[in-house]
Amino acid sequence: MSTVIAVVLALMSAVLAAVGTVMRHQATVRTGGIGRAWVLGAVVSVGAFALQAAALVMGEVLLVQPLIVLSVLFELFIQVWWTRRPATAWQWTCGAAVAVGVGIFVVFARPQPAVHGRQAWILDTVVIGFLLIVLTLYLTARRTRGNTSGLLFGLVAGSLFGLVAVQINSLSDPFRGLTQTLANPTLWICVLTGAAAIVAQQRAFGRGSLEVSYPAMVSAEPVVSMILSLAVLGEKLSSHSVGTYVGITGVAIMILGVVGLAQANAREERRAAAPRRVH
Template identity: 30%
Template sequence: MHSNLLASAFALISAVLIAVGTVWRHRILRAGQSRSEANTAPLKSLSNLNWWLSMGIAFVAYVFQAAALAFGSLLVVQPILVLSLMLTLLLSSRVERMPMSRAEGLWAVVLTASVAVVVVVGHPLPGTREVAAREWVAVIVLGILVTAGAFAFASRRPAATKALTYGLTCGAIYGYLAVFAKVAMDVLTHRGWLAMLASWQFWAVIATAVAGIVVQQYAFGAGDLATSLPANKVAEPMVALALGYTLLGEEFDVGGWGLALMGASISIMLLSAVKLTRASLR
């Protein structure tokens, strides 16, 4: 059943849970580290019980994201998940006892408004395109090569550059995860649990989730949350929306001027995410 309302509700719950889990994991990874110092062993946090509890929250967030994708398209769900950036920075400011500035408040409003335009005015429709095997292979190979290249580039860079590069890479991986999850949930909706478990996209969801968690550990361990998180939250919707539009055939139910408005709204959404972060760094 297609329902943008249910998809939006589940995506918003997912965004809130993502924010809570993100702030918690970042505090665990940055404990005892200065702002300019990178955590050289980010995977050691896996021995921390609190880290696993925070991952439990992340898992529930993924469940709500999957539920959202069962009812709506990537063009609905991913813009709403971008709100997790605003929610994360807001929660982080509360935890760190640093109130949000007027600039942060302004860009938070702009971000929310642009997301609302995409979801409400755009009337996103689910894709019906059958994706050829060679297209899947090409997209996956490209993703692997870009990820490997990003790690090679970041390995000898300063902490801030590491955080930015790992953040972008993590976002791209989660963009792939969203696409795989959308296909897997469509299989579940139309053919049932057994068919979903037999689909390679379901196992790709698990693989990309693990890869994303590992890269996120490196991103969070490399520096401030305000450096890695925006890169993550900008790259994720860009990759997911691009693949959803070109690969799965999703589209907005609007005409020529409407498409121009959607393009402008998505651009403003991404710009406001960057501006919101810059404001939080001041």
């Protein structure tokens, strides 16, 4: 039952995330800054994150995160409805690849929860090492310019968001009450990681082309979270080897679709905003 609830929450989160993204994009195109519509879109995005966190508490990272990726596809549908601007054939093709890839992974890989529990020291050690790598990327991004900087900041933001997903899921295992949860160092590391991810996200949007930074961001999050869930949370894929390989193939299709669709969406958004900037 918890798995069904996790799936429903994840899909609801993906829809809200798409709505919030489109609202902020459209508000930026119209006003060029932060207004009421942009703030409302940000509030919707916060709601999407809350649902994602709830889904991660109820289910496995390997199940929830691929479903969250569908927000890129939902964003395409909402964008077409909102702007009355038809999508390109390439956008629909990439969107179909995202849906097919996610479906293949969920059906064939059949993610399983950890069997032997989790070792907190392993999680903390991996997190520290991972953060050192991300810090190196961040410092490199600050020293570079243009698309290279945008790409690196996008990878940093997506990686940190992926780490946040793993940390939220790890908090659900030892949950014994509000007091103990608030006293858990992982909670506050998660908060700091999320804040750093938001900072890196804003830096990514301000450096280079959105067609470079946005795909890096949306593809890094599921990849990092899924790898870490396998490495430190003890989650498993289907024990059937054929199903596992097919599921991994689904992940590859999903990532290719996400990158292609994110690039296409950013390209169309730039083209739509260009005439307004002339005036």
